[in-house]
Amino acid sequence: MKRATYLLIAGVMAGCIASCSSEKRIAKHRIVTNPINLNYRFQPQDESRREAADPVLEYFKGYYYLFASKSGGYWRSEDLADWEYIPCTTIPTLEDYAPTILPIGDTLYFTASSGQTQIFKNAHPEKDAWEAVDTKLTYRLHDPAFYKDDDGKVYMYWGCSDKEPIMGVEVDPKDGFREIGEAKELIAHHGDKYGWEVPGKNNEEPRQGWNEGPCMLKFEGRYYLQYAAPGTQYRIYGDGIYVGDTPLGPFEYMEDNPFSFKPGGFIGGAGHGHTFQDKYGNYWHVASMTISVRHWFERRLGLFPVAISTRNGMYAHTAWSDYPFSIPDRKTDFDKTDLSMGWNLLSYRKPVQASSALTGYEPSKANDEQIETWWAAETGKKNEWLQVDLQTPMSVNAVHVNFADHNFKVFAPHPPVVYQFVIEGSTDGRKWITLIDEKENTKDEPHCLYPLDKPVNLRYLRICNTKDMEGCFSLSGFRIFGKGEGAVPSKVTGFRAIRNQEDKRIYRFTWDAQKGATGYVLRWGTQKDKLTHAVTVFDHQYEARYFNRDSEYYFSITAFNENGISN
Template identity: 85%
Template sequence: MKGTASIIISMLLAGSITSCQSQKQIAAHRIVTNPLNLNYRFQPKDESRREAADPVLEYFKGYYYLFASKSGGYWRSDDLADWEYIPCTTIPTLEDYAPTILPIGDTLYFTTSSGKTQIFKNAHPEKDTWEPVNTKLTYRLHDPAFYRDDDGRVYMYWGCSDKEPIMGVEVAPQDGFKAIGEAKALIEHHGDKYGWEVPGKNNEEPRQGWNEGPCMLKHEGRYYLQYAAPGTQYRIYGDGIYVGDSPLGPFEYMEDNPFSFKPGGFIGGAGHGHTFRDKYGNYWHVASMTISVRHWFERRLGLFPVVVSSRKGMYAHTVWGDYPFYIPDRRVDFSGNNLCMGWNLLSYRKPVLASSSLAGYEPDKVNDEQIETWWAAQTGKKGEWIQVDLENLLSVNAVHVNFADHNFKVFAPHPPVVYQFIIEGSVDGKEWVNLVDERDNSKDEPHRLFTLDKPVKIRYLRISNAKNMEGNFSLSGFRVFGTGQGIAPSKVAGFRAVRDQQDKRIYRFIWEAQKGATGYVLRWGTQKDKLTHAVMVFDNQYEARYFNRDSEYYFSIEAFNENSSDLLKSTR
């Protein structure tokens, strides 16, 4: 056993890792997953919960700046992988929802949803030294968005309503962002035609959803006006696109909407986001993801690569977005590369044991691939633990730890909420060695992905609490990634897609359960060679109500399990 232990210990977190997809060496810190591992702030009132949503992200003076609602500050990064938190007290409207930022020259501008529009500026946002602008824009902006065109002209977009449209107007930054002309209605509600705009967990409620969170992108001379629907508390929250030839339209609905959509997997939701280009010219989408258990607005942030092309339109790679992927340090063709590391989920519904648990928060909640459920120990005492049995010796590349903060009584303002723990591995469940040692951790990191320098053959993994804490030691996900030793599932048989003839926004799917399958990836599109949208399903039937009433669709389905690395590489 000593030999095995020494091998495992030598393969800790460091160095660089080879991607199964690209075969390139990738620095370990550039391997990430969703939700983003940020120090999400606990809110000042109501239920004790973390929250961040409605993100906006811009590249400015060599750094990416990320703002999100209800965060008490903002983040910056030089690589989109490691983020530094900057507390902020000089923006009095910071606690209002839906921030937006705009770089102009050497200055970054900021505003947010508020009763009276106020704009602030900062030439050095690495410091909390924001100053007010003599704002002359008199429109009341709900979910505002700045946009600066190539010719230097600036526009504002806004909208957050189940009745009112998405609006837009040109503004004059040199004159306090005063409106130039009258605001125009740009996007109306069409839930009767577009099922994804209808609210409800499965788009089932007989009312209009909320159209909100606009964002503008220009690509090859065309303007892509983005909006979110139908509500932030749903997994079916997504972002759609209207396309036009000028910043204020007219705009035409993109038939393959929503372009950013993630109703399945470990964490769902990919709406009210912001599409931007990184310093290499790659497109990305940062978006709101949902938990919405303790409160509707219990949310996280996700980051997804985006394709914009004249042939395939615009779409985000989301279906594998909560598996490990890498942040590139060069220009990448996202139409043929979804950035996945090619590691499979090894822990789904595998046997689990725990030191203790609360009723309703049993151990099997830790690996059911639902962030909305979690295991909670009976206490927060040092020594509480949970372990997963992979059932075979498998090659492990990474462990994704997601803490659930059960029975915490934390409210803003607060110091960092720090977990301290160890992750151990064993080949036989008797002798254990440390894989990850966070007993001296001082960082607030509720969604940490730990990558191993080289894969380790192991069967059992255990995480143990290393300090006494208030509340209960709890995890919504203890997810293990690597490579299985079996065979991938066979081709799916008996697939049927049946459209509801009374309501053509609804499709019902059924297929034969495949032996050895963990789940299935259902893909769709309005062109046969353009199945760029996908959902992960863990059953052999599925009902979806988010399709366009008047569009025709093509579908495909693939089964996956812990041996399906090739499927993770597939893009359409």
């Protein structure tokens, strides 16, 4: 398969890049960012848009297998970085929402939300050769989840409702997954106490949200039952946890919920996910992220490292997860590192020019750090281009290219949707060098991160279309990462956290605007020495309604720019 051509510089260890946040050299293909760069499928009807959500991921026979709703197939990978797509036609329920998989012995099992529960199996999922199981489970499962305990017993969990609870029951895989005993109610709705369960863009709607997408994890003898809330179309979609001593409870709410949460940054949302261990024993969370512009269910997938301990509980690193980070090839302490490459965002709201633009889709929409907005050229013809001026020469490490598919009329089933282009750099706007050459690309990659072999000092970067295509050449994010040579912002002053005394789920934050700051990272948690949550804000005020009514919180805030992070 044709690969991109990168700028090559002598004296660099082949295929390896130095991280600013550590002394290690990292294989280039293991440097990634969110959303995960998959060939997200266009849907068969409604608005032409890509979608994948409700993911589940398991390690099986030397490969990671990733399933997601409405994808027409699934993916496998040896390293969580490079993914191979496997089209699937032998699972009749593949187009149902919320798939789940379970390895038992030498066989992988699959089911999904459907009117009548059907389970399928495959001992060789690298091949599309799934077979139906004589399924005897009589419960209708919405957002199902398999779980196999250490003693070999198997359980099913399910739930997807703004009224009904999350449920669970033991099943017998040797007898068609027949239920053993009665299903139990495990998690009810408590939006009155837990603000993050309340629906709305800012948790503002006066009703219960949807509790859905359960997942079970066992750690040091205790059972962590996960669930998502309040709705997949919101940036405040997250995953929470109840903890118990048996697979079917009783369960107790984890005070520092939600453990997976990403309301800010380039792309938001971290809900309806699945927590799993990689082959080194590291924990990860794969979850749904939102665009929800063309359709509520226009979604992507995100991958987040997870720290878990009996002392600090469980939390996913999401703050810098849409910046470049590395996939480790060894056991790693995620309580001490978020895997960041230490590269800064250089392109935010820098001057932008383009060959053309449609009204409402101006060039500035390509570097405003919102995947929900995008620049669209007037055509999809060759030589449409977009250029960013960093205003001063900076050391560039990587470019993150996010295509927006504007005015496409693509519907499943469809062949790969392939962009072809070049990315060039310049110090003066006159003499250009090729950084990335994708003129002969054959891969469907709408969210590709391109790390350079070695940092290059540049002021201007531009991307130019090299292929006549349907619709418009368009970008929701042309993001440039590296290191500026100026000063980091000063320490944030004037920070205030004001709690609404009539509704303690609501906080309003204000602080002094710091000179030279690109944005701010607000952190919080219920433990003073472990602030497990974060949101990226590009203003100097913020209101949030997703706190627990009866919890006490600690906060911190830092400023950042292209040069680094304040103290």
